[in-house]
Amino acid sequence: MALAAIPGGKFKVTITHQITRETAQKTLERLFMQCKDASAEVKNRTANFEAKPKRRGGRIWTKYPNKLHLDLKEGTVATIKATPQHVKDLASVSQFVSVENA
Secondary structure, eight states, X not given: OOOOOOTTOEXXXXXXXXXXXXHHHHHHHHHHTTSTTTTHXXXXXXXXXXXXXXXXXXXXXXXXXXXXXXXXXXXOEEEEEOOHHHHHHHHHTTTTEEEEEO
């Protein structure tokens, strides 16, 4: 996988195979959360959440919304920013995804 990371450029990432490694799942979730389309559900959920701080055990306690895990199936597509770190991350999960310059 020889992709040139152009600062400010973008990659189109498509999942082509079922993800079998837990670490690859976490890496792809982290990368796909960079895409506005993929992370829209999480942003909608947090936008409607009202923090209600209260005292608990002598400290201020605030409940935050639970993290939603993305449903990464074959054919899921995301457009992410091209940075050198993202290139390394995509190389580590290259057996599960196809990457194109967008």
